[in-house]
Amino acid sequence: MNRNEASKPSIMLFCVLLATLLPVAQLNAEDNMTADEILRTLTETMNPEQSRGIMTMTIVTSTGQQRTFKYETFSKGQGQKSLMKYLEPNRVKGQTILMLNDANDIWTYFPKTKRIRKLATHAKKQKVEGSDFSYEDMGASNTFIEEYDAVRLKDENKEGRLCYKMELTRKPKSTAGYSRVVMWADKEQFVPLAIDYYHDDDPALCEKQLICKDVRLIDKIYTPFKCIMYNRLDNTQTSIEIIEVKYDVDLPDDLFTEMGMQR
């Protein structure tokens, strides 16, 4: 039995690192910006109108086993629509994930059985292909604005760069997967360089930490080419590296449909 098709179809999606973390346009940072302004600007610029890229995801388990996936990603509408298609390994080649409406609607396509399956939102908090990224980590472009209250803390150096530091606390009625998030964003490039994610039930317990590095300017957008998610509870890590990315693209709307998944 292919269990992936049952519960969280063996999805290797990651398209939305672009949406949540990666591409960030350069801004004129101002020291008097509030946390909400920083977050809004960061979110707006983190989600380019369109993008197309090829990336690798490498999972390292607690026992040192490694699995590497390569996939192509497409996004449009500032992260509202995204599609990920696995290129390697052959075990999952051709599997595709389509996320619409800020990842509130997710479909997966399995070329081996030619079957498309729609996932309910409960799957959003699950690991993507055993990685340390959840669908929610990767698919929700506006989560930080809509689901959290933000407070600006004292600026700090992180990864050798001067950063805005912000604390985000989950809103009372939110169903977001983390109780609290602490973020460091480069003041000059407006790239998030580190994010600490705190446990759903314990705001004092840091569950995961994301580190982004190797920032390059692509089509006038600062883009970290490598991000590593460390899972502090499971002692595992997942890194995502961009092989190539373009923002100056014109993607057709019908790419983000069931027919587009099967191309």
Added chain:
Amino acid sequence: MKNMILTFIVLLLSTTAYAQVADIFGYYEPQYNGIYFKDHYYQLLSNKLRVDLKSSAIAHTEIGADIIFLLYHGKTDWNILDFLPEVISSTIPPELQELYEFAYDDTFYLDNVYARFAFDRLAFTLGKQQLSLGTGYFTNPTDIFNTKDALDPTYEQPGHNGLRIDFLPTNRLSIMALYSPISADFRNSGMLLRTKLGLGHFDLSLLVSQSQYTITDFYTFEAKEQRRRMLGADIVGEIVGVGVWAEGMYSFLEEDDDLYEFLLGTDYTFENGLYTMLEYHHNSLGESNHENYDLNDWMRFFVGETKTIPRDQAYGLVTYPLTDMLIIGTSIIVGVSEWSTAVVPMIQYSLFQNVELTLMGNIYIGEEGTAYSSKLGNGAFLRAVIYF
């Protein structure tokens, strides 16, 4: 067969020469089956090789094909009567019993071969192709082409000849038309029209189809063929975060009584990764009382003419990722009216990047004469899939 092999090898070699425009991939799947049946332990081994070719070298065109080699060893000859309740098998005269024998023979065949012509919102697929209909997991009432094995429901299905047209008027509205010449005459061939519409977080499909319907009398081995017209629908979505789906069909038979089936399903994934699923399936062709099961009920189920023996079945599935590479789980199939049950424990392990191991058991715990009677024997298989 030799010609087919030669053709395929030539195709492979020529494709290799133009590897930049074609992909060759597939998998090798050895499987060991152990069956404990009537106080004997039997083993059946299979070696399956699937080789796929796919090319998109021509604009708007994808050409795909796969060929399957299957070799069997061990206990390959069986008689279905051995699995039936004594009260039924004893009614078959000895001279007719060999008619119920079957064997796992080595085989080699072109499973799929198709060309797909895709434009922005329109696609034509011509040839032998996989078809998948419905939202159900364990079974699909609207799928007139395939019959899933509820013990292993996600295993790939064979290809079917046909011409399929997909049209996408809007991003959340699609129309699929299919003509499948599965009968000798046009009148009873498969024709299907499906409209799929996105409504909020739901996907709704409505379909009408016509196909040949075969029902066999296994006392006389006379097959009766007639036209079936079917209305079907399925829906999938979620309610307060819980996944829900439904699928149903109503069939008008040319000569016999109408048939209907429906399925209801729900699933949920807990934050620790525990995945749970329930499905309920009603099949009007099934029997509501296991004491009424006759030879035809059993045989029609074995050959795929009906999807269940009991009229009502419930399915459950639980899986849990023990580690990032190891998944454990169990599915349960329950004949509701008779309370016979099949338990299917499963372990799936990612051994290497392109190597997966699956260990799956089947334990029947029903009374004699029920659909999942303990008399059917118990077993397990170990399957490795090596992708290339």
